[in-house]
Amino acid sequence: MENAIISKEKLPELFTQIIAKNKLFAPVKENGFSLFKEVEKASEIDTSYVNTRVPPKSIIFKQTETLFHFTPGKKGNVEKIPEENEKIVIYAIRTCDAKAFALLDPVFIGDFEDPYYSARRRNSVLIGLSCNNPGPACFCTSFDDSPASIEYVDILFTDLGYKYYIEGNSEIGKKFLEDHKTLFDAASGEDQKSRDKVEREAIGKIKRTMKLTGIVEKLDGMFDHPIWYESARKCIGCGTCTYLCPTCHCFDMQDESTLNKGARIRVWDSCMYPEYTHHASGHNPRPARMNRVRNRVYHKFNYFPKNTEVFGCTGCSRCIEYCSANIDIIEIINKIGEVKE
Amino acid sequence: MKANPYLPSLAIIEGVKEEVEGNRAIKTFRLAFQDDKKKNFSFIPGQCVMISLFGSGECMFAISSSPTQKDYIEVSVMKHGKVTSALHKLEKGDTLGVRGPYGNNFDVEGWKKRNLIFIGGGIGQAPLRSVINYILDNREDYGNIDIIYGARTSADLCYKDEFVELEKRNDVKAHLSIDVDEEHWEKYVGFVPDNLLEVNPAPENAIAITCGPPIMIHYVIQNLLKLGFKEEQIYTTLEMRMKCGIGICGRCNIGNLYVCKDGPVFSYDQLKELQGDI
Ligand code: SF4
Ligand code: SF4
Ligand code: FES
Numbered sequence: 304m305e306n307a308i309i310s311k312e313k314l315p316e317l318f319t320q321i322i323a324k325n326k327l328f329a330p331v332k333e334n335g336f337s338l339f340k341e342v343e344k345a346s347e348i349d350t351s352y353v354n355t356r357v358p359p360k361s362i363i364f365k366q367t368e369t370l371f372h373f374t375p376g377k378k379g380n381v382e383k384i385p386e387e388n389e390k391i392v393i394y395a396i397r398t399c400d401a402k403a404f405a406l407l408d409p410v411f412i413g414d415f416e417d418p419y420y421s422a423r424r425r426n427s428v429l430i431g432l433s434c435n436n437p438g439p440a441c442f443c444t445s446f447d448d449s450p451a452s453i454e455y456v457d458i459l460f461t462d463l464g465y466k467y468y469i470e471g472n473s474e475i476g477k478k479f480l481e482d483h484k485t486l487f488d489a490a491s492g493e494d495q496k497s498r499d500k501v502e503r504e505a506i507g508k509i510k511r512t513m514k515l516t517g518i519v520e521k522l523d524g525m526f527d528h529p530i531w532y533e534s535a536r537k538c539i540g541c542g543t544c545t546y547l548c549p550t551c552h553c554f555d556m557q558d559e560s561t562l563n564k565g566a567r568i569r570v571w572d573s574c575m576y577p578e579y580t581h582h583a584s585g586h587n588p589r590p591a592r593m594n595r596v597r598n599r600v601y602h603k604f605n606y607f608p609k610n611t612e613v614f615g616c617t618g619c620s621r622c623i624e625y626c627s628a629n630i631d632i633i634e635i636i637n638k639i640g641e642v643k644e
Numbered sequence: 645m646k647a648n649p650y651l652p653s654l655a656i657i658e659g660v661k662e663e664v665e666g667n668r669a670i671k672t673f674r675l676a677f678q679d680d681k682k683k684n685f686s687f688i689p690g691q692c693v694m695i696s697l698f699g700s701g702e703c704m705f706a707i708s709s710s711p712t713q714k715d716y717i718e719v720s721v722m723k724h725g726k727v728t729s730a731l732h733k734l735e736k737g738d739t740l741g742v743r744g745p746y747g748n749n750f751d752v753e754g755w756k757k758r759n760l761i762f763i764g765g766g767i768g769q770a771p772l773r774s775v776i777n778y779i780l781d782n783r784e785d786y787g788n789i790d791i792i793y794g795a796r797t798s799a800d801l802c803y804k805d806e807f808v809e810l811e812k813r814n815d816v817k818a819h820l821s822i823d824v825d826e827e828h829w830e831k832y833v834g835f836v837p838d839n840l841l842e843v844n845p846a847p848e849n850a851i852a853i854t855c856g857p858p859i860m861i862h863y864v865i866q867n868l869l870k871l872g873f874k875e876e877q878i879y880t881t882l883e884m885r886m887k888c889g890i891g892i893c894g895r896c897n898i899g900n901l902y903v904c905k906d907g908p909v910f911s912y913d914q915l916k917e918l919q920g921d922i
Contacts, residue, residue: 370650375699377738381651414905415649415890526919553894556650556887560699567650567696572893579895580921582885583703583725586858588898588921598897598921606900 307469307480307487308494309460314467317486318345321392325428328362329394330355339393350395350462353438354619358400358549359393360407363423370419370567375560387422395432399443399617401455403549404429409611410552428475431456435501437509440620442633444506445513448618451502461498468498513633514640515604515614522605525639526597534635535596537628542573544622544630545599550607550615553579574598600635649890652696652741654678658716659736663802664795670767670802671732672708672720675740687711688749689774690881690909694889695719696741700730704886704904707745708770710777717742720770720802746889748909750775750853750879759787761845763864765836765856766795769802771881771908772855776816783815790845794821794836798829819843837863840871847872853879858922865912875913882907882915882922898922 309317321327322343329348330337337352339359374380404424411420434441434450443450453459457476461468468490471477480487545551555572558565572579575595581587589595607615616632623631655675664670677685687693687707696702703725709718723732734740752775760779764772772791779786791810795801801820810818821832821839832839837860845852852873854864861880868878884896884903891905899920901907910918 371648373698373741377697377734379654379696379698379739379741381654381698381741383648383651410892413891415892417650417892418648523919552892554887555893556702558699558701565699567698572895574894580885582883583728588884594921601899602894602897606897609900 305471305477305480306490306495307484308466308490309469309487310466313486315345317483318342318348318394320483320486321394325390325392327392327394328359339396348394350432353434353436353441354397354400354621356621356625357547358403358619358621359396360400360403360549362391362393363404363427364407364411364420364552367568367570368419370556370569373558373560373565373567374563375558375565386418388426391423391427392430393427394430395460396429396456397434397619398431398448398450398452398455398459399434399441399619400549401429401431402443402446402448402452402617403619405455406550406607406611406613406615406617407552428458428479429456431459433459433461433502433505435462435505437505438620438624440511440623440631440633441509441618442511442513442620443618444509445511445515445618446614446616449502450505450509451498461501463494463497463501468494511633513618513636515636516640518604518636518640519608521639521642521644522601524644525642526601528639528642530635530638530642531593531597534600534630534638535592538575538592538596538630539628540575540577540592540595541627542575543625543627544632545573545575546571547621547625549617549619549621550603574602596630600632603632604636649743650888652694652702652743655717655740655742657734657736657738657740660734663720663804664722664800666799667723668800669723669732670720671723672718672802673731673734673740674709674716674718675742676716677742678739685717685745687717687745689752689778690747690749690771691745692747692889692904692908693717693719693742693744694746694886695721695731696743697727697730697734698741701727702741702887703727703731704746704889706771706774706881706908708773710774710781712778712781720767720773722767744889746904747907750909752778755851756785757787757849759789759845759848759850761790761843761850761852762792763836763840763852763854763856764791764793765860766800767802768854768856768860768881769793770855772853773803773806775853780816787849789816790819790843791816792819792821792836792840792843794823794832794839796823798822798826835863836860837867840864840867844871847874847877851877851879855881875916876911878912879909880912880915881909 372382411417603615659674661672705719891902896903
């Protein structure tokens with residue numbers, strides 16, 4: 304089964320079926336903002352959102368995670384933790400956040416394999432929900448993606464009002480549709496047309512453009528340009544832009560222990576903090592905010608493309624929406640494009 | 645599935661050697677893997693290991709012993725932070741975690757038949773000691789060997805008794821220095837880059853390898869260029885703060901390279917091309 308329709312009344316039943324066999328993560332509202340959480344019943348899910356504040360990368364690459372346990376001290380010992388192998392379904396992920404996994408995969412599963420990330424990633428099915436009302440700063444189209452791209456998800460749902468249009472992408476996605484087919488109806492040509500119309504309208508709502516042509520090469524020659532001082536002047540170094548970015552993957556590792564038990568924990572970290580690169584000798588290669596803002600921009604628009612041939616940004620707009628100082632990465636990149644060489 | 649790269653293997657401290665005392669103390673730890681499977685731990689000089697003291701944390705160190713020494717590895721640790729201070733309290737028989745080896749290495753294969761000049765400062769001698777001992781164990785494969793090494797005072801020199809042995813050999817020349825004069829010191833007085841000019845090695849068919857404080861490396865490279873060395877004849881190692889050691893946590897980047905994975909060894913012509921915060 305590839306394309307199908309599900310009426311909204313049948314949706315709770317679909318979730319009940321999913322929950323019976325999987326951990327289901329979906330957007331819920333808490334204290335007025337949306338976030339992905341594990342849900343136990345369909346009624347908890349609330350898809351009336353543009354995007355969640357914290358990206359769903361937190362499901363696969365957890366904000367804090369125990370790597371292993373140990374006996375602390377000079378007669379130490381190591382104790383592995385069991386591998387997680389529960390099946391995960393992530394429902395209503397936006398295409399920008401789903402793409403972020405495609406960008407993170409080569410980082411976590413490359414020369415070395417991060418077993419925590421890779422186990423959850425292998426066990427997860429991504430069900431996308433087309434973004435019918437992109438936010439004011441969204442710019443996924445600048446990367447030739449669309450708010451209704453199917454490329455990075457296993458299954459894509461598109462809201463057509465009283466029903467959803469469903470497309471299966473990967474083998475996993477098609478099998479998933481097969482498994483739940485009693486809930487679906489075949490999609491008609493009309494349905495297909497409505498879906499495409501919804502997508503066109505959504506694209507039309509995206510107002511901002513990041514000009515990316517030639518930016519990798521342009522940045523090669525801009526490392527010492529005064530623009531970095533100017534761009535970083537307002538930055539207060541809060542780290543929000545990196546914590547909320549779906550493609551940021553920096554982490555710290557810390558030992559936590561009592562007298563006879565301990566664990567090595569990893570936690571999200573941010574390259575926007577001076578401590579991040581501070582050497583024990585006292586030297587800091589990125590001592591000023593200028594160095595750190597520059598590194599964030601280069602990482603996404605120069606280093607990432609050099610290492611994996613894609614930009615390390617999906618246009619999700621979180622770093623723009625939530626920056627405490629109104630720093631706007633689209634403006635920075637477009638300004639760089641305009642600098643005369 | 646590949647092995648979990650974050651899980652350290654256990655190693656027992658077989659010996660601790662006090663190299664330097666004082667508030668910048670340096671100790672060399674000899675470590676033997678507990679698990680027999682790890683007995684064939686193989687590495688190439690220049691590579692590093694992550695050492696854990698459970699409860700205190702992890703630090704990356706250059707392996708300072710030679711891979712020709714199969715029974716153990718050694719790391720030399722300067723006390724200057726939380727983890728290194730805790731390490732300095734350990735004794736023979738204590739347990740550490742080790743993971744690695746990480747990073748690239750010195751091109752000991754490609755350097756065969758060449759004359760080698762090692763220029764080290766302070767604790768920077770640690771990775772050089774690994775190559776030097778490797779080369780001494782394969783002495784007939786290499787040309788002349790000069791070892792230029794200095795520290796602030798004679799008490800700050802690492803591997804002192806090994807230098808006494810080296811000075812007795814006629815197939816290597818050691819050139820020690822200290823920054824300021826002391827009574828009974830008969831060797832060179834002055835900075836390492838100046839001692840390099842004094843030794844005046846010939847660039848023909850030579851490779852120069854320098855490790856030490858960044859400021860020393862800077863002047864050593866300038867002086868090597870003055871002596872006629874080409875950029876691709878000069879090698880050094882870089883240091884960065886590290887956590888994962890495997891190119892994931894993002895912290896040790898210089899431009900698009902991660903020092904933990906793509907370094908720590910760079911030739912000067914590579915280094916010059918690097919654009920990033922060092
Ligand atoms: S850099 Fe900003 S817009 Fe791009 S993916 Fe990260 S948070 Fe989203
Ligand atoms: S969110 Fe804005 S103010 Fe905070 S660190 Fe990022 S750029 Fe700076
Ligand atoms: S130490 Fe984590 S990327 Fe190098």
